[in-house]
Amino acid sequence: LSLSLSNLICSKSARELIHKVDMETEKQNAIVEVELRRGPWTVEEDLILTNYISKxxxxxxxxLAKCAGLKRTGKSCRLRWLNYLRPDVRRGNITAEEQLLILELHSRWGNRWSKIAQHLPGRTDNEIKNFWRTRMQKHANQQCMPPLLERIRTVVDSSRAVMGVHTASASSSGRNGFSSSSATSNYDDHLDLKDMASTLEEEGWPEFPAHGCEGSMLGFWEFSAMGPNMYA
DNA sequence: AACGAGGTCAACCGCGCGTCG
DNA sequence: GCGACGCGCGGTTGACCTCGT
Structure with missing residues (x-):
């Protein structure tokens, strides 16, 4: 079989055929490349996508991309819809409570952005990821973060205890000491972040005088860290 | 006013996983 | 079992914006 195959490939007509197929493939690829749009979406494209999805x-x-007449990849359409056009997407600054939640969830799960986003209604994984990389990672401060995260865990655990959620012995602990039982998952869905934020603020954590950090609650969060592995 | 540096964020890319024929 | 396809995720890029000099 291999002998006859090599004979076929070596023959003039076979080489011509292969060349013809290659040329055709290149031509098709070129057409696709010319037709597919990339880069920022226009208002018209947004309208087409929104209308098509609503119908x-x-x-x-x-x-969907083909049927809607959009010269975009399906991937691009999906991204545009999920991160920008979806009606329930929340825009604007990340609030202090949201920052606190991101911090806490990131300490537990690391860079599991979509998982973290599930706990922040209206926020997309892309937005949270960008927020973390630009606002938090940049100002990473290894001196400040470990004690803060430790305190957050204490506050969370004490709240759980008040709600009757057992964490220490009954459930398995994650790499950062957070539990992962179903009971705590239910609790996590109802974390009172305002309470937690105010508790920490009352304790003077935002100022961090003893650790050399300065600034308001919002400013403080900018001293946050790279991730759980940094101070593991 | 002009310019460069740094910040922000929408969009792209590559990869892995699940499903289906 | 296998390949094609669709989808979702995390990482990265690059255009645009802001701010300081």
């Missing part, structure tokens, strides 16, 4: 629903993104 037909989302999913099957590649088919």
């Amino acid at each position: 037909h629903g989302e999913g099957r993104w590649n088919t």
